Each structure stands twice: as structure tokens, then as C-alpha cells.
Amino acid sequence: MSWWRAGRGRRRRGRRRPGPAGRPGPGRRFAGPRGAAPGLSSHLASSLWGVRLHGSNCNSKGAGSQVQNRGGRTHVLPLTRALLLQYHYARQRLNGGYERMRRIVIFEDRHYGELYPLTCLRPAFQLRCGAYTPQERMRTVAGKASVQCWVMAEREPILAAAGRNTPADIRAVGAGAVALVNGRAVLPAALWQRISKTPPNAAFLFEGHLVAAVIQDVLLHQLASEQPDEAAFASLMPLCKTVEIKEGLAFHPWDLVNMNGRMIEDDAAGFRDGGGKLGPGVSLLGKRAHLRMVRKAVVEPGVVLDTRSGPIIIDGGALVRGPGRIEGPCYIGPDCIVDGARLRPGVSLGRCCRVSGEVEQSVFMDFSNKHHDGFLGHGYVGSWVNLGAQTCNSDLKNNYSSVSVWTDGRMADTGSIKVGCFIGDHVKTAIGTMINTGTVIGPGCNVFGGPVRKHLPPFSWGCSGSFREHSIDKMLETAGAVMARRRQKLSAELAAAIRALFQSTADLRKTTAKGGTA
Numbered sequence: 001m002s003w004w005r006a007g008r009g010r011r012r013r014g015r016r017r018p019g020p021a022g023r024p025g026p027g028r029r030f031a032g033p034r035g036a037a038p039g040l041s042s043h044l045a046s047s048l049w050g051v052r053l054h055g056s057n058c059n060s061k062g063a064g065s066q067v068q069n070r071g072g073r074t075h076v077l078p079l080t081r082a083l084l085l086q087y088h089y090a091r092q093r094l095n096g097g098y099e100r101m102r103r104i105v106i107f108e109d110r111h112y113g114e115l116y117p118l119t120c121l122r123p124a125f126q127l128r129c130g131a132y133t134p135q136e137r138m139r140t141v142a143g144k145a146s147v148q149c150w151v152m153a154e155r156e157p158i159l160a161a162a163g164r165n166t167p168a169d170i171r172a173v174g175a176g177a178v179a180l181v182n183g184r185a186v187l188p189a190a191l192w193q194r195i196s197k198t199p200p201n202a203a204f205l206f207e208g209h210l211v212a213a214v215i216q217d218v219l220l221h222q223l224a225s226e227q228p229d230e231a232a233f234a235s236l237m238p239l240c241k242t243v244e245i246k247e248g249l250a251f252h253p254w255d256l257v258n259m260n261g262r263m264i265e266d267d268a269a270g271f272r273d274g275g276g277k278l279g280p281g282v283s284l285l286g287k288r289a290h291l292r293m294v295r296k297a298v299v300e301p302g303v304v305l306d307t308r309s310g311p312i313i314i315d316g317g318a319l320v321r322g323p324g325r326i327e328g329p330c331y332i333g334p335d336c337i338v339d340g341a342r343l344r345p346g347v348s349l350g351r352c353c354r355v356s357g358e359v360e361q362s363v364f365m366d367f368s369n370k371h372h373d374g375f376l377g378h379g380y381v382g383s384w385v386n387l388g389a390q391t392c393n394s395d396l397k398n399n400y401s402s403v404s405v406w407t408d409g410r411m412a413d414t415g416s417i418k419v420g421c422f423i424g425d426h427v428k429t430a431i432g433t434m435i436n437t438g439t440v441i442g443p444g445c446n447v448f449g450g451p452v453r454k455h456l457p458p459f460s461w462g463c464s465g466s467f468r469e470h471s472i473d474k475m476l477e478t479a480g481a482v483m484a485r486r487r488q489k490l491s492a493e494l495a496a497a498i499r500a501l502f503q504s505t506a507d508l509r510k511t512t513a514k515g516g517t518a
Contacts, residue, residue: 101145101176101177101178101179101196101214102145102146102176102177102178102217103145103146103147103148103176103178103179103217104138104142104145104146104147104148104178104179104181105148105149105150105178105179105180105181106125106134106135106138106147106148106149106150106181106182106183107125107149107150107151107180107181107182107183107228108123108124108125108150108151108152108155108183108184108228109152109182109183109184109210109228109229110152110229110230111184111209111251112124112155112183112184113408114251114252114407114408115127115184115250115252115253115256115407116253116407116408116440116442117382117422117423117424117440117441117442117443117458118253118256118380118382118422118424119158120424120425120442120443120458120501121158121161121162121382121424121425121443121494121497121498121501122158122161122162122383122425123135123149123151123155123158123159123162123183124183124184125149125183125184126162127250127256127365128256128348128350128363128364128365129186129250129256129259129260129263129348129363130186130259130260130262130263130264130266130267130331130348131263131264131267131268131270131271131313131315131331131333131348132263132267134181134183134184134185134186134187135147135149135183137187137192137267138181140270141189141192141196145179150228151228152227152228152229153227157493157496157497157500158497160493160497161491161493161494161496161497163491163493163494176216176217177200177214177215177216177217178214178215178216178217178220179195179196179212179213179214180210180212180213180214180215181211181212182209182210182211182212182248182249184249184250184251185211185212185248185249185250186247186248186249186250186255186256186259186263187211187212187248188247188262188263188266189266189269189270191245191247191248195212195214196214198214198243199214200214200215200216200219201213201214201215201216201219201236201239201240201241202214202240202241202242202243203236203237203240203241203242203243204242204243204244204245204248205242205243205244205245206244206245206246206247206248206249207249209249210233211245211248211249212248213233213236213240215236215239215240219236219239222235222236222239223235223236252405252407252412252414253380253405253407253422254378254380254405254414254416254419254422256363256380257346257361257362257363257378257379257380257420258416260346260347260348260361260362260363261310261329261345261346261361262329264310264311264313264328264329264330264331264346264348265310265311265329267313267331268290268292268311268313268329271292271294271313271315272292272294273291273292273293273294274293274294274295274296274297274316275293278299278305279299279300279301280301281300281301281302281303281322282299282300282301282302282303282304282305282322283303283304283305284305284307285304285305285306285307285308286305286306286307286308286328287307288307290307290310290311290312290328291305291307291311291312291314292311292312292313292314293314294313294314294315294316294318294334295316296316296317297314297315297316297317297318297319297320297332298318298319298320299314299320300319300320300321300322301322302321302322302323302324303320303321303322303323303324303325303326304324304325304326305326306325306326306327306328307328308328309327309328309329309345310327310328310329310330310345311328311329311330312326312327312328312329312330312332313330313331313332314332315331315332315333315334315336316334316335317334317335318332318333318334318335318336318337318338319336319337319338320332320338321337321338321339321340322340323340324338324339324340324341324342324343325342325343326338326341326343327343327344327345328345329345329346330343330345330346330347330348331347331348331349332349333348333349333350333351333352333353333366334351334352335351335352336349336350336351336352336353336354336355337353337354337355337371338355338356339354339355339356339371340356341355341356341357341358341359342357342358342359343355343359344358344359344360344361345360345361346360346361346362347359347360347361347362347363348362348363348364349364350364350365350366350367350368350383351366351367352366352367352486353366353367353368353369353370354368354369354370354371355369355370355371356370356371356372356373357370357372357373357374357375357376358373358374358375358376358377359375359376359377360375360376360377360378360395361377361378361418362376362377362378362379362380362381362420363379363380363381364381364385365381365382365383365385365425366383367383367384367483367486367488368381368382368383368384368385368386368387369385369386369387370387370391372387372388372389372390372391373389373390374387374389374390374391374392375392375393376391376392376393376420376421377393377395377418377420378395378418378419378420379393379395379420379421379422379423380420380421380422380423381423382423382424382425382426382427382443383425383426384425384426384479384482384483385423385425385426385427385428386427386428386429386482387429387433388428388429388430388431388432388433388448389431389432390431390432390433391429391430391431391432391433391435392433392434392435393420393421393434393435393436393437393439394420394435394436394437395418395419395420395437396417396418396437397417397437400417401417402414402415402416402417403416403417403418403419403437403438404438404454405419405422405438405440405454406440406454406455407440411454414438419437419438420437420438421435421436421438421439421440421441422439422440422441423441424441424442424443424444424445424458425443425444426443426444426475426478426479426482426498427441427442427443427444427445427446427447428445428446428447428478429447429448430447430448430449430463431448432449432450433447433448433449433450433452434449434450434451434452435450435451435452436451436452436453436454438454439452439453439454439455439456440454440455440456441456442455442456442457442458442459442460442505443458443459443498443501444458444459444470444472444475444479444498444501444502445458445459445460445461445470446460446461446462446470446475447460447462447463448462448463449463449464450463450464451464452464453465453467457505457508457509457511458501458502458505458508458509459472459475459501459502459505459509460509469509472498472499472502475498475502476490476495476498476499479498
């Protein structure tokens with residue numbers, strides 16, 4: 001007999017007389033309060049509800065609700081929130097599953113500064129690693145669930161400047177489970193499947209940092225803070241089962257670079273091959289199944305595609321011109337032009353990039369150019385960057401020692417001998433610019449000559465050891481002209497965020513600037 005019929009007045013078979021203390025006989029099922037699932041044993045019900053029930057009707061009104069049984073006796077139930085949630089999960093298990101996830105809340109915590117300079121003008125969850133940013137990756141797996149963004153109050157202007165994003169009221173009560181996902185999380189498909197199939201309430205931690213949590217909507221009201229900070233998550237931990245995992249978070253920019261190749265391999269499974277045939281003059285080394293050419297992607301004669309070390313994804317509208325060589329794992333984003341380039345393993349290109357020369361294990365955000373010869377290795381390039389002809393960087397020191405990088409106000413040892421450069425948004429380099437190993441260039445810089453020092457503060461202008469403060473008005477004028485060439489507009493929100501960054505980094509420039517304003 002189905003459960004919905006059992007609740008419509010039909011008599012249940014084989015109901016035994018109550019046992020001692022009002023319990024059903026051994027092994028029998030408990031009808032439960034109104035809305036409860038069948039098959040819930042009396043012992044489980046007693047442990048969850050704090051009373052012994054038999055065939056009762058429930059009129060739940062929160063803590064201290066009264067339950068009237070058939071014998072007319074009244075029991076007072078200590079209906080605390082935790083007990084209600086436990087009962088709710090027990091009911092779902094007996095019904096054969098858990099409620100479908102209704103929301104994914106992707107948040108940026110206070111550690112966004114450690115991803116400097118890449119997070120100066122965008123949230124951490126909009127940094128590409130593999131074929132997607134974390135925000136894009138969540139949208140691809142969300143299904144019918146909504147994806148909401150949650151940032152610190154001081155970061156809301158940055159979220160608005162990023163476009164089509166507004167801070168979410170994450171405390172709005174809905175139905176079903178909610179996934180809280182760290183914006184610095186880099187989640188392979190297998191790990192996300194494990195998280196999404198985990199019953200509430202569970203928290204996944206990496207080195208003590210929250211990667212993701214699956215909770216019920218009602219728990220969002222218990223957050224100790226309205227911001228995604230330590231206080232908010234500390235209030236959730238006592239209510240969650242914690243699970244330690246061995247991967248999942250990017251702490252520094254070089255983490256994104258090091259994980260990029262593996263994430264391309266993981267993301268490739270989600271791309272449907274458009275079935276495009278390789279024309280004459282195009283050489284394929286490796287399996288055709290490892291090449292994903294999305295519809296309207298074009299590969300011209302003289303190009304060698306090598307999938308022996310990993311998949312190659314060529315997204316819609318991308319053009320690969322010969323002569324050139326593409327080695328997997330590699331992701332070429334929509335509407336990119338790869339012009340006679342040598343792309344070695346571990347390269348990701350965002351939307352509408354123009355790339356030539358040699359690139360190794362590096363990430364480009366959207367609308368950036370390296371359209372001339374030169375080498376870029378183990379680097380991360382922001383949006384709207386233009387690298388002039390023969391701009392080259394070093395990713396290995398002559399003594400093969402570990403590379404230190406300036407991040408979040410200090411020099412940090414990367415623990416790696418292969419580290420390139422990290423370039424913020426709207427940076428321009430002139431012909432022949434030489435960039436040292438582990439160099440960080442802040443947003444809005446205009447650089448010519450070289451070598452470039454280890455850290456160049458945002459809005460610096462000049463060459464070699466002589467840098468001055470870049471005029472913010474001139475910088476915004478240049479940014480608007482560059483964006484217009486790609487049919488994009490410099491929004492008022494982005495212009496305001498750039499001006500705010502200029503003001504907040506004034507003291508940082510004073511420690512390195514020489515001269516006046518350029």
C-alpha cells in the first residue's frame with residue numbers, strides 16, 4: 001500500500017496491540033505524526049521526538065508543541081530545531097532519498113586578497129581555472145537550481161562592476177537543500193558529485209578552510225554574521241558533519257596555474273564535440289576522441305594538434321591559424337584567434353583573446369592580447385591586457401631555487417622552481433619588455449622596457465627602475481578606447497571600482513614611485 005493511500009482512511013493491515021508504555025508491538029511500523037514517512041520505527045521516533053508515540057496526530061507549533069494520542073493523553077514534545085532537522089532527514093531516508101538541491105550559493109571569503117592582483121577588480125569566483133571560472137562551473141552543474149553570489153560588504157561594488165551580478169539575499173527561506181561553495185574552490189567533477197549527493201548537514205574542509213557545505217535552508221537563519229566570514233561558518237560547524245578532503249582550494253595565483261591542466265582534462269568531458277572534420281594540412285597526433293571542436297570552431301592548414309598528453313578544447317567561433325602547434329591539455333575559448341602560436345600543455349585562453357608566440361602552462365582571462373612573438377610561461381594574465389611584441393617573462397631562476405612572489409602585502413615562498421608572472425587587468429607592456437621570475441604587476445600599469453621589478457603597484461607608469469604614478473584619467477580614457485574596439489563598454493560601475501582601487505593603493509605606490517604623475 002502506498003503511503004498517500006495509507007493516509008486517506010484505509011485500514012492498515014496487521015496492526016498489533018500497543019506494547020508496554022504505549023509502544024507498538026515489536027517490529028511494527030509507526031504511523032507517526034502528520035506528514036511523517038511510513039516505516040519509521042517507534043524506537044527511532046522516540047529518540048528523535050523525545051516521547052513515546054502511538055498512532056498520534058501532531059499539531060506542530062515549534063518547541064513545546066502538544067501531541068494528542070488516541071487514548072486522550074497529552075505529551076509535550078521538546079521540538080528543538082536540531083531535533084526537527086534530524087526527524088526531517090530520517091523521513092527523507094525512509095522515502096528513498098533527499099530533497100533536490102534548490103540553491104547553490106557561491107561565496108567569497110576574506111582570503112580574496114591572497115589572490116592579488118587578480119581579485120582587485122573581480123570576485124575570486126570569476127577567476128578561470130581550466131575551461132571555466134568557479135561561477136561558470138557551478139552554473140553548468142546546477143541544473144534547475146539557482147546560483148547566487150555572496151560577498152563581503154566592501155566587495156559588493158566589485159561584484160557589481162563584474163557585470164550581471166548582484167549580491168544575493170542568501171537568508172531567503174526556500175525548500176530543499178542549499179550548497180554553500182567557496183569562491184576559491186576548484187572542484188573536479190568527481191568531487192562535486194560527492195558533495196552534491198551528500199545529505200545535509202555536511203561540511204567539506206581542506207586544511208581547516210571551508211570548501212563547501214550542504215545544509216537546509218532553515219540553517220541559513222542561524223548564521224552568526226550576514227557576511228561570508230569566519231563567524232558565519234563557525235556557527236554552522238556544530239550542526240554539520242565535517243569531512244576532510246585533500247584538494248579543492250586555491251590560496252594563491254600560482255595554485256590556479258598549477259591546477260589548470262588537470263582542470264582542463266576534467267572539464268573536457270562536459271564539452272560536446274561538434275564533429276568538425278579536420279581539413280587537409282591539419283595534423284592530429286593522438287586520439288580524435290580527445291579533441292573537442294565546438295560548432296563554428298576552425299582549424300586552418302599547417303596546424304599540429306597533439307592530444308597525446310591531454311585533451312584539446314576549441315570552443316565555438318575560435319580560429320586557429322597555421323603554422324602552429326597546440327599541445328593538450330589546452331582550452332581555447334570562444335571567438336579566440338590563435339595566430340601561428342605554439343601552445344604547450346596547460347594553457348587556457350578566455351573569450352576573445354588574440355595569442356601568438358610561445359605560451360606554456362598559463363591562463364588568460366577574457367579580451368587579452370599577446371598577438372606577437374615572445375614567451376609567456378607559468379603565468380596568469382587578467383582581462384584587457386596587451387603584451388607588446390617580444391614581451392617575455394622568466395619562469396625559472398638560473399640557480400633553480402624556489403621562487404618568492406609578492407602577495408597580500410608580503411613576499412611568499414611558492415615552494416616551486418617554475419613560477420612565471422601575474423598580471424592584473426588593463427595592463428599594457430611595450431615592445432621588448434622583460435619580466436623577471438615571479439613578478440607581480442598590478443592593474444592599470446603601463447610598462448615599457450625592463451627588467452620589471454618583482455612587484456609593480458597598480459597604476460604605475462614607466463620603465464626599469466623609474467616608475468611614476470599613472471594618471472587615472474588617462475588610464476580610464478585608454479581603457480574605454482580599448483574596450484570599444486571589442487564592442488564592449490566601460491560601465492560606470494567598473495569605472496568607479498577602478499577609481500576606488502586607485503585611491504586605496506596610493507600609499508603602495510609612494511614606496512616605489514619616483515617622480516610625479518605621468
